[in-house]
Amino acid sequence: ARAPVRVLVTGAAGQIGYALVPMIARGIMLGPDQPIILHMLDIEPAAEALKGVQMELIDAAFPLLKGVVATTDVVEACKRVNVAVMVGGFPCKEGMMRKDVLPKNVPIYRAHASALAEHAAPNCKVLVVTNPANTNAVIFKEFARSIPEKNITCLTRLDHNRTLSQIAERLNVHNSDVKNVIVWGNHSSTQYPDASHATITTTSGEKSARELIADQHWLHNEFITTVQQRGDVILKVRKLSSALSAASAACDHIRDWLHGTPKGTWVSMGVCSDGSYGIQPGLFYSFPVTCENEEWSIVQGLEIDEFSRLKMDATAQELIEEKSFAYSFINQ
Ligand code: NAX
Numbered sequence: 001a002r003a004p005v006r007v008l009v010t011g012a013a014g015q016i017g018y019a020l021v022p023m024i025a026r027g028i029m030l031g032p033d034q035p036i037i038l039h040m041l042d043i044e045p046a047a048e049a050l051k052g053v054q055m056e057l058i059d060a061a062f063p064l065l066k067g068v069v070a071t072t073d074v075v076e077a078c079k080r081v082n083v084a085v086m087v088g089g090f091p092c093k094e095g096m097m098r099k100d101v102l103p104k105n106v107p108i109y110r111a112h113a114s115a116l117a118e119h120a121a122p123n124c125k126v127l128v129v130t131n132p133a134n135t136n137a138v139i140f141k142e143f144a145r146s147i148p149e150k151n152i153t154c155l156t157r158l159d160h161n162r163t164l165s166q167i168a169e170r171l172n173v174h175n176s177d178v179k180n181v182i183v184w185g186n187h188s189s190t191q192y193p194d195a196s197h198a199t200i201t202t203t204s205g206e207k208s209a210r211e212l213i214a215d216q217h218w219l220h221n222e223f224i225t226t227v228q229q230r231g232d233v234i235l236k237v238r239k240l241s242s243a244l245s246a247a248s249a250a251c252d253h254i255r256d257w258l259h260g261t262p263k264g265t266w267v268s269m270g271v272c273s274d275g276s277y278g279i280q281p282g283l284f285y286s287f288p289v290t291c292e293n294e295e296w297s298i299v300q301g302l303e304i305d306e307f308s309r310l311k312m313d314a315t316a317q318e319l320i321e322e323k324s325f326a327y328s329f330i331n332q
Contacts, residue, residue, distance in 0.1 A: 001033060001035070002033065002034060004034075004035040004036055004037045004067070005030055005034055005035070005036055005037070005082045006036075006038075006039055006064045006080055006081045006082050006083070006121065006122075006310070007024050007029070007030070007037070007038055007039065007081065007082070007083045007084075007085065008039040008040075008041065008077055008078060008081040008084040008085065008090075008116075008147070009021055009024070009038065009039070009040050009041070009085050010041045010042075010077070010085070010086050010087055010088030010112060010130075010183070011041070011042060011086075011088025011089060011130070012040030012041060012042055012050060012070070012087070012088075013040075013042040013046040013049040013050040013052075013053055013085040013092070013239075013305045014042070014087060014088070014241045015243040015320060016048070016077060016087045016129065016238060016246050016247050016250075017040070017042075017053070017087055018053060018243070019106070019243045019244045019246075019247035019248075020085065020087070020246075020247035020250060020251070021038055021040065021053060021057060021250065022057070022060065022062075023247055023251050024036055024038060024063040024251070025038060025057060025060065025062040025064060025178075026062060026064070027064050027249040027286055028251045028255075029250075029254050029255055030254070030255065030258065030289035031255070031259065032064075034064065035064050035065075035066045036064050036065055036066065037065075037066050037067040038057065038065065038067070038068045038069070039069045039071075039073060039077050039078070039079075039081055039305050040053065040054065040068065040069065040070045040071070040077070041072070041073075041074065041077035041078075041088060041112075042072060042088065043088075044072050046173075047072050050070050050072070051070060053070070053241070054068050054070040054262055056232075059226050060297070072112055074115045075115050075118075076258050077115070078112075078116045078118075078119040078120055079114040079119045079120075079264045080119070080120070080121050081116070081119075081120045081121060081124055082120075082124055082125070083124065083125050083258075084116055084124055084125070084126045084127070084142070085125075085127050085129060085134070085250055085254070086109075086112060086122065086126065086127065086128045086129055086130055087129045087250075087313075088112070088129060088130065089101075089104070089108050089109070089130035089131075089136070090104035090105055090108070090233065090242070091131070091196075091321045093215070095163070096130045098131060098188060098322070099325065101131060101132065101320070102132055102135065102325060102326060102329070103329050104141070105130060105132075105136055105139070106326065106329040107140055108130075108331060109136050109143065110132075110140040110143045111149075112140070113139070113140045113141075113142075113143035113144035114143050114144065115195070115198050116144055116147065117143070117144035117145065117146045117286070118146075118148050118204055120147075123151065123294075124147065124151060124200075125151050125153075125254070125257060125258065126140065126144075126147065126153065127153055127154070127155055127201065127250060127253055127254060128134045128140055128152070128153070128154040128155065128270075128284075129154070129155045129250060131187070131245065132186075132187070132188065132310060133154040133187045133270060133284075134154050134155070134187055134188075134270050134283070134284040134285065134286070134319055134322070135284070135319070135322040135323060135325075135326050136154070136185050137152055137153065137154040137270060137284040138282075138283075138284055138323050138326055139187055139326055139330060140152055141272065141284075142330055147258065149272045150295065151274075152272065152284075153253070153269075153270055153271050153284075153296070154269075154270030154284050155185065155187065155250055155253055155266060155270065156183050156187050156191070156268045156269065156270045156286035157249035157252050157253040157267065157269065158187075158189060158231075158242065159183040159191055159193065159227060159230075159268065159284075159286070160181060160182075160183045160245050160248055160267055160268035161175075161245070161248075161252065162193075162227045162230050162245075163181040163182075163183055163194075163195070163211055163227050163268075164178050164181055164198060164302060165166050165177075165194040165271065165316050166193075166223055166226055166227055167181060167195055167198060167200075167209055167213075167223075167297070170213060170223070171212055171213065171278060173200055173201075173202075176196060177200055177201040177202070178199075178200055178209070178247060178314075179198065179199055179201075179264075179265050180197050180266055180288070181193065181194065181195050181198045181200055181209075181268075182194040182197065182198075182266075182268055182287075182302075182314045183198075183227075183286050184266040184268075184284075184285070184286055184287070184308075184311070185285055185286055185288070185311075185314075185315025185316060185318075185319065186315045186316060186318050186319050186322070187270065187286065188315075188318065189228045189229065189232075190228075190314055190315040190318045191227070191228055191277060191286065191315055192308070192312055192314075192315055193223065193227040193228070193275055193309075193313035194225055194227070194308055195209045195210065195213070195219055195223065196210055196305065196308060197302055198210075200212055201252045220307060224311075230242075232236075241261070252267070253267075253269060256292050257294065258271070258291075258298060259287075259291075260293075261291045261292075265290075266288040266289060266290050266299050267288070267289060267290075267291075268286050268288060268289070269286065269287065269289045270284050270285065270286045271274050271286075271287060271289065271298065272284055272288055273287075273297060274298070275284045276298045276300065277298075277302075277304065277312065278283055278313075279312070280316060280320060281316065281318050282323075283316060283319045283320065283323060284319070285315075285319060287299070288302070291316075292326045
């Protein structure tokens with residue numbers, strides 16, 4: 001039998017946590033043959049609720065779930081974990097700016113990153129979900145110097161999946177027939193959902209999405225804004241931010257990272273820029289990546305037209321500003 005993998009979810013008593021932990025326990029993140037020990041961290045005010053989640057996990061009698069650690073102790077939560085999904089933190093409520101949550105999340109990320117750097121299993125893989133996700137990843141990296149930057153990523157897969165679905169809906173095909181969309185940049189309203197390299201599987205072979213969608217105006221306008229603003233729309237109608245789709249995207253992200261992306265297919269992940277596509281090194285920026293042997297690499301050599309260049313630079317600019325704003329708190 002395989003040794004269990006320890007998966008940490010911070011903020012596990014929150015709404016994404018509540019959707020995510022059963023998915024992990026069912027094998028959706030790491031596969032149907034991989035036993036799991038779940039580590040769940042939350043804070044004192046949520047301790048009772050966390051206990052309740054633990055009880056429900058027990059009641060669900062998941063065959064793959066070999067143990068549950070539910071705690072408000074950061075060190076206990078981080079011990080020997082192989083995968084860390086960072087969802088805990090101060091959420092961005094309706095009407096709040098991303099700028100407002102950043103100062104609240106710096107001390108939280110400092111504590112979690114230091115504890116993981118010291119106590120996690122070697123080669124622990126980290127996924128930052130808490131907003132502002134890209135910049136929290138910068139903060140994480142700063143306070144977890146012993147964790148290789150290759151092992152730190154942030155979630156833009158939800159935006160990627162939203163992009164796939166918008167294209168599928170427009171062409172009246174299933175989302176599994178659409179591949180190689182890209183979300184560039186920040187997980188924010190400046191993100192650039194890009195279908196210029198996307199292809200559609202049709203009965204007469206692979207076709208480019210750009211050719212099938214004759215309406216370039218739609219591709220350059222409504223398509224982009226619909227994806228960019230999808231989170232706000234969900235928040236308005238549900239009175240709560242996206243949770244099940246975020247949890248599902250977190251599973252997709254980790255699964256593809258550890259098990260590899262299918263041949264000829266890429267996904268979007270927020271990773272530390274190495275300067276690819278002219279993006280400032282050190283920014284956590286969403287790129288198209290392929291994964292193999294538990295490592296991601298940025299897809300190289302894609303042709304970038306003038307429209308894309310402007311959008312990619314605008315979202316990079318926002319990340320540069322967020323990063324320097326974050327450093328004003330990191331250096332305090
Ligand atoms: P909730 O407020 O429901 O849950 C957050 C949980 O974190 C709470 O249970 C809270 O007690 C806990 N928490 C607070 N401080 C903590 C600390 N110091 N240590 C451990 N736990 C702590 O928010 P939820 O809707 O679950 O969203 C979580 C985060 O995901 C938010 O930052 C949200 O903005 C972000 N999102 C990111 C997305 C992405 O694609 N990157 C999409 C969905 C989501 O909006």
